[in-house]
Amino acid sequence: MMRYRLEKRPEPSKLMLYGTPVAAVVLTMILGCLLFSAIGYNGLRAVQEIFLTPLTNPYKWQDLGIKAAPLIIIGTGLSVAYRANVWNIGAEGQYIIGALAATGVALMTWGMSGWWILPLMAIAGMAAGMAYASVPAFLKTRLNVNEILTSLMLTYASVQLIYYLIRGPWKDPMGIGFPQSRLFSEAARLPNIIPGTIVHLGVPIAVIVALIAWFVMSKTVFGYRMRVVGAAPHAARYGGFSETKTIWLAMLVSGGLAGLAGMLEVAGPFQRMVPGFPTNYGFTAIIVAFLGRLNPLGVIVAGVVLAITFVGGQVAQTTIGLPDEATGIFQAMMLFLLLAGDILVRYRIRRVSPEASVGAA
Amino acid sequence: MDLTIAILVTVVGASTPILIAALGELVVERSGVLNLGVEGMMLLGAIAGFVVQFHTGNHYLALICGAAAGMAASLIFGFLTLSLSANQTATGLALTIFGTGFSALAGASYSARPVTLMSPIFPELAAHPVLRVIFGYSFPAYFAIFMVFAIWFFLKRTRAGLILRAVGENDLSAHSIGYSVIKVRYFAVMFGGAMAGIAGACFPLTLTPQWAEGMTAGRGWIAVALVVFASWRPFRLLGGAYLFGLVMTMELYAKAGGGPLSAIPSELWAALPYIATIAVLVLISLRRDASTNAPACLGKPFMPSN
Numbered sequence: 001m002m003r004y005r006l007e008k009r010p011e012p013s014k015l016m017l018y019g020t021p022v023a024a025v026v027l028t029m030i031l032g033c034l035l036f037s038a039i040g041y042n043g044l045r046a047v048q049e050i051f052l053t054p055l056t057n058p059y060k061w062q063d064l065g066i067k068a069a070p071l072i073i074i075g076t077g078l079s080v081a082y083r084a085n086v087w088n089i090g091a092e093g094q095y096i097i098g099a100l101a102a103t104g105v106a107l108m109t110w111g112m113s114g115w116w117i118l119p120l121m122a123i124a125g126m127a128a129g130m131a132y133a134s135v136p137a138f139l140k141t142r143l144n145v146n147e148i149l150t151s152l153m154l155t156y157a158s159v160q161l162i163y164y165l166i167r168g169p170w171k172d173p174m175g176i177g178f179p180q181s182r183l184f185s186e187a188a189r190l191p192n193i194i195p196g197t198i199v200h201l202g203v204p205i206a207v208i209v210a211l212i213a214w215f216v217m218s219k220t221v222f223g224y225r226m227r228v229v230g231a232a233p234h235a236a237r238y239g240g241f242s243e244t245k246t247i248w249l250a251m252l253v254s255g256g257l258a259g260l261a262g263m264l265e266v267a268g269p270f271q272r273m274v275p276g277f278p279t280n281y282g283f284t285a286i287i288v289a290f291l292g293r294l295n296p297l298g299v300i301v302a303g304v305v306l307a308i309t310f311v312g313g314q315v316a317q318t319t320i321g322l323p324d325e326a327t328g329i330f331q332a333m334m335l336f337l338l339l340a341g342d343i344l345v346r347y348r349i350r351r352v353s354p355e356a357s358v359g360a361a
Numbered sequence: 362m363d364l365t366i367a368i369l370v371t372v373v374g375a376s377t378p379i380l381i382a383a384l385g386e387l388v389v390e391r392s393g394v395l396n397l398g399v400e401g402m403m404l405l406g407a408i409a410g411f412v413v414q415f416h417t418g419n420h421y422l423a424l425i426c427g428a429a430a431g432m433a434a435s436l437i438f439g440f441l442t443l444s445l446s447a448n449q450t451a452t453g454l455a456l457t458i459f460g461t462g463f464s465a466l467a468g469a470s471y472s473a474r475p476v477t478l479m480s481p482i483f484p485e486l487a488a489h490p491v492l493r494v495i496f497g498y499s500f501p502a503y504f505a506i507f508m509v510f511a512i513w514f515f516l517k518r519t520r521a522g523l524i525l526r527a528v529g530e531n532d533l534s535a536h537s538i539g540y541s542v543i544k545v546r547y548f549a550v551m552f553g554g555a556m557a558g559i560a561g562a563c564f565p566l567t568l569t570p571q572w573a574e575g576m577t578a579g580r581g582w583i584a585v586a587l588v589v590f591a592s593w594r595p596f597r598l599l600g601g602a603y604l605f606g607l608v609m610t611m612e613l614y615a616k617a618g619g620g621p622l623s624a625i626p627s628e629l630w631a632a633l634p635y636i637a638t639i640a641v642l643v644l645i646s647l648r649r650d651a652s653t654n655a656p657a658c659l660g661k662p663f664m665p666s667n
Binding site: 087089135139143144145146148149150152153154156157160161163164167168283286287290323325326327328329331332333335336339340342343 | 397437440441445446447448450451452454455456458459461462463465466469574578579582585586589626628629631632635636638639642643646647
């Protein structure tokens with residue numbers, strides 16, 4: 001009888017590093033089909049609608065673009081942070097606070113016009129995202145408080161801040177009692193870049209952000225620093241890279257980008273602050289960052305893949321009555337399978353005969 | 362007096378699920394594994410408990426099925442992190458995302474359907490105006506306190522507990538003297554999953570008698586934070602959980618008591634447990650022995666073949 005054994009590779013396999021995300025997506029389709037068939041849906045149709053219809057139906061492409069944009073922007077920031085082993089999982093909170101700051105600017109300048117309003121909103125959004133991320137950064141670097149817990153707790157708190165603001169100070173006077181802010185003035189709404197579609201300026205910005213991040217991460221000292229600190233903290237310390245500074249940079253970059261995504265989302269698709277603004281992009285972007293192998297170029301692809309599941313999930317909801325929540329299950333399965341596949345990057349499976357395995361032990 | 366008693370009773374009720382989940386996570390972390398999927402496992406336990414109670418009317422069966430759901434979910438985590446040595450942080454997050462999605466899907470057709478809450482196990486004493494502080498609770502509250510003692514005893518006084526701690530403190534030594542690190546960690550992870558499942562089931566069975574999407578509202582994460590706060594000691598967990606129960610229910614008394622506190626917006630009260638968690642983590646980090654009690658192998662994958 002043959003047995004299998006894991007054997008450490010001398011070097012991580014490049015093929016597996018980039019092959020496993022693809023395999024994870026394909027396996028998700030197969031397992032998802034089985035799972036949804038098992039619980040009484042048409043599994044094949046579900047997979048077809050979720051993964052293929054958004055690609056084959058050109059009307060859905062614009063939806064893909066606007067869903068992918070925030071995922072790519074946040075995912076890019078997270079990929080930088082996770083590279084450095086800084087676990088910012090409160091991107092959702094930084095995204096919300098960024099959107100709130102942008103809303104604040106939009107409401108203060110309400111009724112005004114001018115080209116400067118949108119850039120000001122973007123700056124406010126990024127600054128607010130950075131400020132919110134600096135709380136876990138400060139606590140981590142000064143007091144060694146776990147950044148996972150603090151950044152996440154701040155996310156829950158930020159949701160309450162939305163509720164407070166739109167029920168109280170920012171409540172729309174014309175809203176007939178609805179808890180929501182005013183509709184932004186023209187100058188505070190993102191322009192559409194393709195007439196007749198819903199594709200807004202955030203889409204090209206997302207691609208540009210990821211490309212810049214790719215360049216910075218692979219070609220500059222900053223990128224080198226983040227990668228070294230994450231991969232070999234001891235060597236990094238020896239080489240003179242301060243860990244404190246790296247944590248700060250990782251948090252500020254990921255928080256700032258999440259804040260920018262929040263600004264683009266509130267000024268683009270929403271055009272006002274509503275209670276339903278938090279749509280978990282900040283959490284989904286964690287999957288995007290991993291699926292993209294913490295590489296900004298990979299994040300672009302992964303952002304589109306996750307956007308496909310969002311758009312496809314909506315399609316499947318209307319065509320075959322698959323509940324919206326199914327999307328989250330597909331997304332989590334993808335991450336599970338990807339993490340499971342990680343072992344193949346560092347190890348290879350060797351077939352050994354029983355005698356040989358005894359000899360080796 | 363009446364108000365004080367009412368406060369204490371609500372505090373114990375609100376603290377119980379957090380305490381149960383945190384006790385499970387404490388054992389998991391003592392074995393050297395960091396499972397950040399508590400929130401997801403709790404939601405799976407909550408929906409399993411709800412569905413079983415809704416269809417059978419049996420609260421105890423509902424708790425058991427909640428435990429089973431949490432344990433099943435923890436096995437996914439265990440397989441990925443222990444058998445395939447996947448990144449524990451990422452896998453825990455994935456488990457939370459999965460649990461949130463799966464429970465929402467399973468519960469979609471159950472929203473706004475009521476179940477009945479568990480009744481106190483000492484009905485006569487529970488009606489007593491004073492004694493209900495001690496006897497006024499349903500089964501989970503006593504189970505939680507019993508488990509504090511049981512886990513303390515297990516970790517401190519039993520051989521199995523010693524092995525579990527050894528695996529968490531120094532996995533290589535434990536391995537070299539012949540203990541199966543992976544097996545011990547599997548048991549710990551499964552126990553943690555069962556406890557998280559029971560904790561989740563407490564939400565529809567003891568707090569709000571219905572299913573609501575994401576009804577655990579971050580309590581699983583607070584449980585993870587409490588383990589740090591308690592510096593991995595069961596009795597400190599007991600105190601910490603009740604302290605949090607107080608914070609979480611404070612709004613009720615502020616509103617009931619009138620005065621300046623009742624002017625505080627309800628959103629701030631709702632945010633308070635999360636802010637308090639951060640405050641507590643900060644306070645604990647200021648202590649000199651802050652992280653000295655953390656299991657040395659916490660979060661590190663174990664690969665004996667390296």
